[in-house]
Amino acid sequence: MNIVMGIYIVILGLLLGSFFNVCIYRIPRGESIVFPGSHCTNCNNKIKGYDLIPVISYIFLKGKCRYCGEKISLRYPAVELITAAIFYLIYLKYGLMFLTVKYIVLASLLIVIGMIDLDTTDVYFSTTITGVIFGIGFIIASYFFNLGIGEFIIGGIAAGGFIAVIILITRGMGWGDAEICLVCGLFLGFKLSIVMLFLSFIIGGIVGIGLILSKIKNRKDYIPFGPFIAVSSLLTIFLGEYIVNYYMAMF
Ligand SMILES: [Zn+2]
Known part of the structure; x- marks a missing residue:
């Protein structure tokens, strides 16, 4: 167990968790999970990179779209956090x-x-x-x-x-x-x-x-x-x- 490695695993979990949110939303709708980039499902504005930081952007945006103010589901940061927690626990149990x-x-x-x-x-x-x-x-x-x-x-x-x-x-x-x-x-x-x-x-x-x-x-x-x-x-x-x-x- 190494703290730096642990932090890397948590960041990996947060980033992949963010990608899984895209998959969970788009796969049932028959959309590509790669293109186009993330956009608000209400106003369709493209979401800028600095608003896509897992969990942190959600907190800074107070859970609302920067452009139209539409509420962003709490589920998005929750999936990111759960993914990071599961990754970290697996690393804790099995090491590298x-x-x-x-x-x-x-x-x-x-x-x-x-x-x-x-x-x-x-x-x-x-x-x-x-x-x-x-x-x-x-x-x-x-x-x-x-x-x-x-x-x-x-x-x-x-x-x-x-x-x-x-x-x-x-x-x-x-x-x-x-x-x-x-x-x-x-x-x-x-x-x-x-x-x-x-x-x-x-x-x-x-x-x-x-x-x-x-x-x-x-x-x-x-x-x-x-x-x-x-x-x-x-x-x-x-x-x-x-x-x-x-x-x-x-x-
Ligand atoms: Zn919007």
Whole structure:
């Protein structure tokens, strides 16, 4: 753990978090995530570089567009801060290692995919295929580092396949959920994928029942499952090995 490195990781998280905001907004609208540059969604004015500094610009602009005064959602700085915090925690736990890079990429994919699913209840193939390509890339890199690859190939097939079976039997989930689990399995490997699936059903169940009991949703409403997979995968990155060891110790 090195303070300068830690600061770099936080800045990287803030900058990428800002980019993820663009992805979360534009991908469901079918817009390019690169062009044009950032503009106000209300008055369409191009936003200058000095107004695009993550979190800081939001504070200086008091959460309003410089040109038209339209309120900027608190979600933008929140996503930037959450991304930076997750990156920093991954670095704190894994140091400067191969796993840090891999988990930062997985967390990035999950933030974008999870937030889009929360907004639209849709999972976009362009996002999950990007995840599969990165996942396979890390498996190839693992092969060259002699880190073992079977665990990850099986993890992807098992996690995605498990959800596919649930879809075929119950029709209660979407194919997007199977795609997200395939991506998570490729990154997490078989053992941690079991933890991830277990956590996502527990958290999804608790939140789902809570939403129905509090009458925010009724029983027929569609509750997207992707955000639960995303949260569970992030928890698995931090707690998965403890949960696996705990269960191993029981038997
Ligand atoms: Zn504006």
